[in-house]
Amino acid sequence: MTSSALQIALSHHRAWTGKDLTAAMTYLADDVVLDAPAGRLTGIQAYREFLRPFAEQFLVRAELISAFGDDTTALLMYDTETIPAASAPAAECVTVRDGKIVHNRFIFDRLPFEEFRRRQAGAGA
Amino acid sequence: MTSSALQIALSHHRAWTGKDLTAAMTYLADDVVLDAPAGRLTGIQAYREFLRPFAEQFLVRAELISAFGDDTTALLMYDTETIPAASAPAAECVTVRDGKIVHNRFIFDRLPFEEFRRRQAGAGA
Numbered sequence: 001m002t003s004s005a006l007q008i009a010l011s012h013h014r015a016w017t018g019k020d021l022t023a024a025m026t027y028l029a030d031d032v033v034l035d036a037p038a039g040r041l042t043g044i045q046a047y048r049e050f051l052r053p054f055a056e057q058f059l060v061r062a063e064l065i066s067a068f069g070d071d072t073t074a075l076l077m078y079d080t081e082t083i084p085a086a087s088a089p090a091a092e093c094v095t096v097r098d099g100k101i102v103h104n105r106f107i108f109d110r111l112p113f114e115e116f117r118r119r120q121a122g123a124g125a
Numbered sequence: 126m127t128s129s130a131l132q133i134a135l136s137h138h139r140a141w142t143g144k145d146l147t148a149a150m151t152y153l154a155d156d157v158v159l160d161a162p163a164g165r166l167t168g169i170q171a172y173r174e175f176l177r178p179f180a181e182q183f184l185v186r187a188e189l190i191s192a193f194g195d196d197t198t199a200l201l202m203y204d205t206e207t208i209p210a211a212s213a214p215a216a217e218c219v220t221v222r223d224g225k226i227v228h229n230r231f232i233f234d235r236l237p238f239e240e241f242r243r244r245q246a247g248a249g250a
Contacts, residue, residue: 066198066200109162
């Protein structure tokens, strides 16, 4: 269960799910590439803006389901309790090079978040 | 990369993404529990009905991104090319007992499938 890539991925995970985005960003390469459900984002700032609303507005708590890794790759699955959804699990496949996360394939179900956004928009109309 | 749980999870994966649902079902326990984005399903028949529209109607091809496992757990991430979405990645955390899959936590983004369903409904109206 322990490996360099896994340790870095888990440290990053614990930081951002602990809502410390500044600490979480220290594990990312400057030119990190994030393949998220809505498309590809490049660079630390874009990555931070992707995580920020989730970490700061929606996330109640996160719980690791499973995590594996080897020298270069870590694969994580975790559940999150969020304001829009009681269970909003996610999976990340993280590639590490020279001690930094250079790529992340990030999977989650956008549907409950989209439905929440529509309800909020409807309530505000 | 090789382990009992991983071998079983990959054999199951190859079978259903190869559209052979009958072969895929042979890797499941009769009372398999599937935690899918829409909720919990129990039993082989419910599992098959969950996979069937995806495998038979939508799936063009699947490509493994990463897979790890130990004696009891396998964690898979893969991308799929589908009719509704050119890239529809998924992750599965599979628990194996006595050589059969007894639990699967299955994550994918339902949004492109929901949007496709709406477009189809709109086109048919």
